[in-house]
Amino acid sequence: MTIRHVAIIGLGLLGGSIGLAVKARSPQIVTTGYDRSAAVRAEAAARGLVGTVHDTPEAAVEGADLVILCVPVGAMEDAARAIAPGLKADAIISDVGSSKQAVAEALARALPGHTIIPAHPVAGTEQSGPQAGFATLFAGRWCIITPPEGAHAAAVETLADFWRALGSKIELMDASHHDLVLAVTSHIPHLIAYTIVGTASDLEDVTESEVIKYSAGGFRDFTRIAASDPVMWRDVFLTNKTAVLEMLGRFTEDLTALQRAIRSGDGDTLFDLFTRTRAIRRQVIEQGQDDERPDFGREHGA
Numbered sequence: 589m590t591i592r593h594v595a596i597i598g599l600g601l602l603g604g605s606i607g608l609a610v611k612a613r614s615p616q617i618v619t620t621g622y623d624r625s626a627a628v629r630a631e632a633a634a635r636g637l638v639g640t641v642h643d644t645p646e647a648a649v650e651g652a653d654l655v656i657l658c659v660p661v662g663a664m665e666d667a668a669r670a671i672a673p674g675l676k677a678d679a680i681i682s683d684v685g686s687s688k689q690a691v692a693e694a695l696a697r698a699l700p701g702h703t704i705i706p707a708h709p710v711a712g713t714e715q716s717g718p719q720a721g722f723a724t725l726f727a728g729r730w731c732i733i734t735p736p737e738g739a740h741a742a743a744v745e746t747l748a749d750f751w752r753a754l755g756s757k758i759e760l761m762d763a764s765h766h767d768l769v770l771a772v773t774s775h776i777p778h779l780i781a782y783t784i785v786g787t788a789s790d791l792e793d794v795t796e797s798e799v800i801k802y803s804a805g806g807f808r809d810f811t812r813i814a815a816s817d818p819v820m821w822r823d824v825f826l827t828n829k830t831a832v833l834e835m836l837g838r839f840t841e842d843l844t845a846l847q848r849a850i851r852s853g854d855g856d857t858l859f860d861l862f863t864r865t866r867a868i869r870r871q872v873i874e875q876g877q878d879d880e881r882p883d884f885g886r887e888h889g890a
Contacts, residue, residue, distance in 0.1 A: 589653075589680075589742050589743060589745075590653070590746075591617060591653045591654050591746060591749075591750050592616075592617060592653055593617065593618040593619075593620070593651055593652045593653050593654075594606075594610060594617055594618070594619050594620075594652060594653070594654045594655075594750075595619075595620045595621065595622075595648050595649040595652035595654070595655045595656070595671075596619065596621040596637075596638055596648075596655075596656050596658055597621070597622050597623075597645055597648065597649070597655065597656070597657050597658060597671060598622075598623055598657065598658035598659040598667070599621050599622070599623040599628055599629070599632040599637055599638070599641070599658070599718050599721075600623075600628070600658065600716050600717050600718060600720065600721070600817075601712060601713065601715055601716050601717065601720040601721055601725075601817075602658045602684045602709065602711075602712065602721075602725075603621065603623075603637070603656070603658030603684075603721070604632060604635070604637040604718050604720065604721025605711075605721040605722055605723065605725035605726065606656060606658065606684075606726075606754070607619050607621060607632075607637040607638040607721070608636075608637060608721055608722060608723035609723045609724070609725065609726055609754040609755070610754070611636070611639075611723070612723040612724075613723075613753055613754055613755065614750075614753045614754070618639055619638040619639045619640075620638055620640045620641075620642060620648045620649075620652065621637065621638035621640070621641050621642070621648055622641070622642050622643075622644065622645045622647070622648035622649075623641075623718075628717070628718050629641050629643070631717075631718040631719065632718045635718060635719070635721075637718060637721060645667070645670040645671045645674070646670070646672075646673045646674030647674060648671070648674070649671045649674040649675055649679070650674040651676065652675075652676065652679055653676070653678075653679060653680065654679065654680045654746075654747070655671060655675065655679055655680070655681045655682070656682050656683065656684065657671075657681070657682070657683040657684070657685075657695075658683070658684050660685075660817075660819050660820045660822075660823040661685040661686065661687050661690060661691055661694075661820075661827045662819075662822070662823030662826065662827065663823070664683060664685060664691050664694045664695060664698075665694035665695070665697060665698045666698075668681070668694065668695050668698035668699050669698045669699075672698065672699060675699070675702065677702075678703065679702065679703065680743050680746065680747060681695060681699060681702055681703065681704050681705070682704075682705050682706060682707045682747055683695070683707065684707065684708060684709055685706070685708060685824075685827075686708055686770060686774060686775070686820075686828070687767055687827040687828035688706050688708060688732075688734040688763035688766045688767055689763045689764055689767055689828075690827035690828065691706050691827070692704065692706050692734065692736055692763055696736070703739075703740060703743050704736065705733060705734075705735050705736075705739055705743060705744055705747050706733075706734045706735075706736075706763065707731055707732065707733045707734070707747060707751070708731065708732045708733075708734070708766065708770070709725075709726050709729060709730075709731040709751065709756060710729055710730045710731070710732060710770075710774075711725050711726050711729040711756075712725070712816075713725075716816075716817040724755070726751070726754045726755050726756045727754075727755035727756075728755060728756075728757070729755075729756055729757070730756065730757050730758075730759055731748075731751040731756035731758055731759070732759045732760075732761050732766055733747060733748060733751075733758060733759070733760050733761070734760075734761055734762065734763040734766050735760065736763075744760070748760075764831075767828050767830075767831040768831045768834070768835070770828070770831075771828060771831040771832045771834070771835040772835050775824060775825065775828060775831075775832050775835075776832065776835050776836060776839055777813065778813055778814075778816065778821055778824075779825065779832070779836070780839075781810040781811075781813035781814040782813075782814050782821075784807070784810050784814075785807075785810055785811055785814040786814075788807065845857075846858075846861070
C-alpha cells in the first residue's frame, strides 16, 4: 500500500505539525485539510499547513489514502461521521488521540467496514492552534500504533512507514495497555499539574501574590503543563477514566506513604525514593526524550 494523499481533519498543533512535517520530509504526498473553525482554516491556509484547505470535511478526505483525525478524543465519533460521505472504500483512517480504547470504539461505530488503525504520536507542547505547529515535532519521538484485532498487516505497516517518514519511532501496542501506560506517563502528571496550579491560584490572596512572584522553581514547570489545551485534556480524562482512576489510586497510596515518612522523620525512605527517581530522570535523557542541559535547556539573559 502506498500513501499518495493524506487528509488531516483538525488543523491545530498536531494536525498542523503533521502537514508541515509531510511537506518537509515527504513532499511527494498531497495534503488536504479541514477544521470546523473558519478562522483556523484561514490561518492554516495562510501558513501553508496543508496543500489545500477545504471548507467541508467530506471534500477534504475525497481521494485520500490516509485520513488522520486530529480532534479532541471526545469529538472523534462526530468527526468520523462527518467524513464518511467522502471516504474512499480502501482509505486508512487513523487519529492522534491520547486515549485509544475509547477512540477505537468511537471510530468503529462511526465507520463500520472501514480500515481503522488508531495511533498516538507521543509528542506535543502546551501550545495549541494552527500557529503552534512545526515540522520537527515528531522527530525522534515515539508513535504508538494500536491496531484492532484482525487489522490488515499491510495497512498497519503502511501507517507505521508514514510515521517513520516523519521522524517517529514506532511501537505497536494493545489499546488497553497503551491507556494504562499513558495514564502513568502523561495523564496523571497533567492531573497533578492542574491540581497544584489550581491550589496555588486559590492561595493567591493568602500569600499576597507570592506564588506567582516566586514561580522560578518547580511550580513554574507545573504551570507549563497546566497551560495545555483544556478541551483536549477534559476529553482525555473522561475517555480514559478507568486507567486514570486505577493509577490515581496507586499514586494516592504512594503519596500517603510519603506523607507518613515525612511525619515520622523517616529520612531513609525519602532518600531512597529521591535516589530512585533521580535515576529515572537519567534514563529519560538517555532515551533522548528530554534535554540534559540544566533548567531544561532554557536560555537565560546575562
